[in-house]
Amino acid sequence: MSDTELTEVSGACLCGKVTFAASVETGLGACHCGMCRQWSAGPFMSVNAVGPVTLTGKENIGRYSSSDWAERGFCNQCGSNLFYRLLPRKGLPDGQYIFSAGAVSDQSKFQFDHEVFVDHAPHWYRFADEAERKRMTEAELLKQFE
Ligand SMILES: [Zn+2]
Ligand SMILES: [Zn+2]
Numbered sequence: 726m727s728d729t730e731l732t733e734v735s736g737a738c739l740c741g742k743v744t745f746a747a748s749v750e751t752g753l754g755a756c757h758c759g760m761c762r763q764w765s766a767g768p769f770m771s772v773n774a775v776g777p778v779t780l781t782g783k784e785n786i787g788r789y790s791s792s793d794w795a796e797r798g799f800c801n802q803c804g805s806n807l808f809y810r811l812l813p814r815k816g817l818p819d820g821q822y823i824f825s826a827g828a829v830s831d832q833s834k835f836q837f838d839h840e841v842f843v844d845h846a847p848h849w850y851r852f853a854d855e856a857e858r859k860r861m862t863e864a865e866l867l868k869q870f871e
Contacts (some may be wrong), residue, residue, distance in 0.1 A: 729838065731775055736829040738805035742785040745807065745824060747778040752838040753826050756809075757846035759862070765806050765825075767850065772835065774822040838846055841866045 745789035749772040780786065787801035788810075798808045806825050814818040826835060836843040837858065843863040852858075855863035 729836075732833075732834045733829060734772075734824075734829045736805060736807075737798035737822060738785075738803050738828060739858040740800060740803035740805075742802050743780065743782040743800045743805075743807060745778060745780050745822075745828075747822065747824065748776050749774050749824060749829075751834045751836055753835040753840060754839040755837070755852070756841050758842040759845055761842075762847065763808075764791075764797060768840075768846070769806070769809065769825040770837075771809060772821045772823060772826050772829065777819075778822050 729750040732750050732751050733746070734749050735744065735746040751772075753770060753772050755768040755770050757768050772783070782800075785800055786807065787799050787800050788860060789797045789799070791797050794812055794814065796810050796812065797806070798810060799806050805828060807828055809823040811817060811821040826832060827834075830864075837852075839859040839861070840852070840855075841861045842863050843860045
């Protein structure tokens, strides 16, 4: 988001057969959409990669096309969720990896600064200190991509 900085991180799935390295924004986000919840039980907490990413153990990466514009990556050995990836398209020629914040080794620089699909959050959880973050509904988020 706006005043976010970049930090170099690396990470891995639970079993370690897949690793990744990338430059990511320090501003961490939560997605409350139903698909992320079905995929990961709660909100998907993630950080946006900027520029090229390095993936190892590619033969162990399962990719699921969850929509026309994105896929979800996971370790097909241990089941860890690894990333949400926006596919290349007009205005985003290289696509974009959005990594699971929980899979990053050093999370010390992250700041929880935005939530999306807030209108899709279930009634059974709520984060504290909402006023400290940018919060967007589905319509507000999709408007950014028009
Ligand atoms: Zn694994
Ligand atoms: Zn989502």
